[in-house]
Amino acid sequence: VFEISINRLLKNNYYYLCLILCLIFLFPAFTCVVLQGVQKSFREVIDVSSGDSHQAGIKPISFVRQVLAACLYPQMLEEQNLPLDIELRAHSLLAACEGGSTGSYTDSSGMPRVRQSIAEFITRRDAGIPSSAKDIFISAGSQRGLMVLVKLLVSGETGVRTGVLTPVPCPHTLPMLLDEAGVMPVPYQLMEERGWTMELDELQLALSAARNHCEPRAIYVSNPGNPTGHVQDRKSIEEVIQFAAAEKLILLVDEVYQDSVYRQDRQFISYKRVLFEMGKVFSETVELVSFHSLSCATMGECGLRAGFMEVVNMDPEVKHYVNTMLCTDISTPVTGQLALELMGSPLKPGDPFYDTYTKEILLIQATLVQNAERAWWFLNSLPAISCQPAMGGVYLYPRLHLPPGLIEQAKVEADVLYCQRLLQEEGVLVGAGCQQGGTTRKHHLRLCIQVPPNTLEEVLTRFGSFHLRLMDKFPHSNTKISSFQH
Numbered sequence: 382v383f384e385i386s387i388n389r390l391l392k393n394n395y396y397y398l399c400l401i402l403c404l405i406f407l408f409p410a411f412t413c414v415v416l417q418g419v420q421k422s423f424r425e426v427i428d429v430s431s432g433d434s435h436q437a438g439i440k441p442i443s444f445v446r447q448v449l450a451a452c453l454y455p456q457m458l459e460e461q462n463l464p465l466d467i468e469l470r471a472h473s474l475l476a477a478c479e480g481g482s483t484g485s486y487t488d489s490s491g492m493p494r495v496r497q498s499i500a501e502f503i504t505r506r507d508a509g510i511p512s513s514a515k516d517i518f519i520s521a522g523s524q525r526g527l528m529v530l531v532k533l534l535v536s537g538e539t540g541v542r543t544g545v546l547t548p549v550p551c552p553h554t555l556p557m558l559l560d561e562a563g564v565m566p567v568p569y570q571l572m573e574e575r576g577w578t579m580e581l582d583e584l585q586l587a588l589s590a591a592r593n594h595c596e597p598r599a600i601y602v603s604n605p606g607n608p609t610g611h612v613q614d615r616k617s618i619e620e621v622i623q624f625a626a627a628e629k630l631i632l633l634v635d636e637v638y639q640d641s642v643y644r645q646d647r648q649f650i651s652y653k654r655v656l657f658e659m660g661k662v663f664s665e666t667v668e669l670v671s672f673h674s675l676s677c678a679t680m681g682e683c684g685l686r687a688g689f690m691e692v693v694n695m696d697p698e699v700k701h702y703v704n705t706m707l708c709t710d711i712s713t714p715v716t717g718q719l720a721l722e723l724m725g726s727p728l729k730p731g732d733p734f735y736d737t738y739t740k741e742i743l744l745i746q747a748t749l750v751q752n753a754e755r756a757w758w759f760l761n762s763l764p765a766i767s768c769q770p771a772m773g774g775v776y777l778y779p780r781l782h783l784p785p786g787l788i789e790q791a792k793v794e795a796d797v798l799y800c801q802r803l804l805q806e807e808g809v810l811v812g813a814g815c816q817q818g819g820t821t822r823k824h825h826l827r828l829c830i831q832v833p834p835n836t837l838e839e840v841l842t843r844f845g846s847f848h849l850r851l852m853d854k855f856p857h858s859n860t861k862i863s864s865f866q867h
Contacts, residue, residue, distance in 0.1 A: 423808035427840055429829045430812040432775045434681035437832040439745060441682065444738045445723050448474070449716055452483050466732040474719050483715045489708040491519025491689070492715075495722045499689055502725035506639075507654040516692050518703055519718055521711040523637055523674040523688035524554060529706045530633060530670055530690070531562040533699065534598050544595035545633070546587055548579070550778065550817030550825065552607045552635070567591040573780065573823075576769055577611035584624055599631040600624075605638040605649065608778045608817060608827045610753075610771025612647045618655045622663055631668040637677040637688070643750040644772035653693060669693040675720055677775070679745050681831070687717025749775065752830040752837050759841050763848050775831040778814070781824040784855040796824040802851070807843035 428436070435441055444467065451457045451471035458468055477494035479485035490496070496514040503512035520526035535543045544567040547555060559566050569587035571577045584600070591597050602621060605612045613621075625632050634652045642649045653671060657664045674688035675681075692700060728735045753771050760768040760779045768779035783795050791798040794815040803809050814825025830837065 421808065422806075423843065426804070426808040426810055427836060427843075428810040429832060429840055430810045430827060432677060432829050432831060433683045434745075434775070434829075434831040435683065437829070438836055439681055439748070439831060439833065440741070442680065442738065442741050442745075444728060444734055444741075445680070445682065445720055448723060449719060452478075452719055453716065464734045466728060466734050470723070474722065478715065483719070485715070487713070487715060487718065489712075490704050491517065491713060492718050492722075495519060495718045495725075496689075498722045498725040499691075503651075503653070503691060507651055507657075510654055510657045512653075512691060516695075516700075517689055518692070518707060519687065519689045519713050519721065520707060521686045521688075521713045521717070522676060523635070523672040523690070524558060525710055526672055526688060526690040527633065527635075528558055528562060529703060529710060531559065531564055531599075532706065533702060534631070535563055542595040544591050544597040546584065546591075546597060546600040546630070548601070548603060548606075550608060550814065551601070552603060553812060553816040553827065555601070556816075565591075565595045567595065567597055571606070571609060571611070573769060576772075577606055577609035577778075579613065579617055579621060581620055581624060584621075588628060597628075597630065599633050601633045601635070602652070603635040604652070605636075605642060605773030607635065607638065607774055608776035608812070609769070610774045610776055610778065611769075612642050612644065612649065612772040614647065615650055615655055618650065618652055619659060622652070622656055622659060622667060626663055626667050631670065634669065634671045636671050637674045638774040639673065640679050641677070641746070641749060641775065642773035643746070643753060644770075647772045649773065653691065656693070666694065668695055670695070675717060675724065679742060680720070680724055681745075682717070682720055685714060685717035685720050686711075687713050687721050689721060748834060749831055751834060752832065753777070755834075756828065756830050756837060756841065759845070763845060764852055766848070771830075775829055777828045777830055778817075779826050779828065780814075781826065783824055784852075786855045787851070794824075796826065799824070799851075800826070803844065803847050806850075807847045809840055809843050809847075811844075 447463065447467050448470050451463060451467065452474055455475060457463065458471060475481050477492055479487070493514065496517040496519065499517050500512040500514045504510065518526060520529065531545065534545070542563070542565045544565045545559060546569055547559070547566045549568045549570050556566060567587050569583045572580055572583070579602070588597055600621070622632070632652060636651060639649045639651070651671065652669060656667060656669060670690050670692050672688060672690050675685050676683040676688070692703070728738045756777050757768055757770050760766050760777065765782045765784070766779050767782065768777055771777055781796060781799060783799070788795045794813060796813040796815055800811055800813045803811065812827030814823070814827065817825070817827065832840070
């Protein structure tokens with residue numbers, strides 16, 4: 382049939398034959414061009430919008446991975462090739478699992494052995510202030526635990542919404558979490574010019590305004606700050622506790638970056654420790670729930686999905702409901718619970734694997750310190766950008782002083798447009814400040830610095846190239862906006 386068709390074309394219409402031949406030979410090349418899209422100057426997209434350190438290239442702690450591997454595949458323990466402390470820890474953890482297997486169910490609030498290890502960790506952290514395993518609840522990440530608590534806060538009264546005081550900026554997942562729970566966020570502004578401090582006047586102003594349209598029942602605090610990187614001192618924590626006590630608010634304290642404080646003149650102090658050191662007037666009355674997670678900072682095990690919360694001064698009946706709601710929620714993976722035990726009971730000097738473990742921990746922490754300083758210096762060297770130094774956590778939160786011409790062109794939030802163009806032109810993905818509860822008057826970016834140093838350098842090179850090109854497109858604005866530079 383093909384031969385007959387060709388003969389007819391040769392006889393009747395030479396033009397059609399040429400068209401067919403062109404399609405046969407040019408179609409593959411045309412398809413290749415279409416599939417490849419526009420040629421870019423970069424080979425891959427670098428995501429520095431989230432705190433997933435392992436995805437960014439930070440290596441996991443080998444002690445954690447080897448113990449978990451032995452627990453998942455106990456035959457490794459029979460080969461006797463593992464360091465003694467890893468072998469002993471794996472045997473101990475398997476003995477704490479039902480049936481001696483990581484495939485078994487656990488209590489809804491977590492394995493008793495793991496909860497006890499966490500309580501001992503908190504007691505050591507807080508200079509001997511006691512913690513009890515019965516006050517520890519393990520969840521599939523700190524956000525799941527927070528969701529359980531927030532749902533319990535929701536008022537049952539018709540027409541009266543429950544409110545939670547939330548910082549601006551706040552973690553980018555918090556607004557969605559509150560919305561899903563049916564809770565109204567009551568924003569209070571952190572003071573950027575003072576290093577993102579919490580101010581009592583702002584808290585009181587937010588609370589007074591909120592009482593006209595909701596019932597504020599709790600205050601959410603992030604310390605070290607996400608995404609601001611600020612770390613509260615003792616005086617600031619005492620003021621917040623006094624405020625919560627006076628206004629009868631529950632304290633919901635996100636402390637997931639507690640092991641990543643790197644400012645020399647600042648150290649992490651837990652809200653619980655300060656609360657108990659303020660005396661019985663506060664320690665026996667103020668309701669406090671604090672959160673920690675495997676996902677953040679040094680451990681960085683986001684995929685294992687495990688975190689915990691400690692409750693203080695919570696009514697026993699309410700704790701019963703917390704346990705019940707955890708039963709109906711996403712179960713915490715056993716591997717994540719075992720990793721929590723390893724975080725709460727780390728290796729000690731003299732253990733065979735201790736030196737290797739310590740070197741890996743120190744390398745991760747040193748990388749974070751180095752990156753924080755490097756990125757802060759670079760961002761402040763660019764026109765139209767100012768950035769407060771971070772004291773802890775894994776983010777920098779620079780402010781963009783964008784020219785009016787760019788803001789007028791934006792059909793979306795100006796910082797969203799900035800992020801979109803940065804991704805399209807340079808393949809760098811950062812978070813927009815409006816996701817953190819920011820306003821249209823101020824524009825910020827969320828940039829994760831817990832990445833390998835060479836990755837950070839690549840990010841800064843691309844970022845700087847894009848930013849300077851963008852500023853060159855608005856020459857009449859450059860003189861005005863450069864005054865914002867540090």
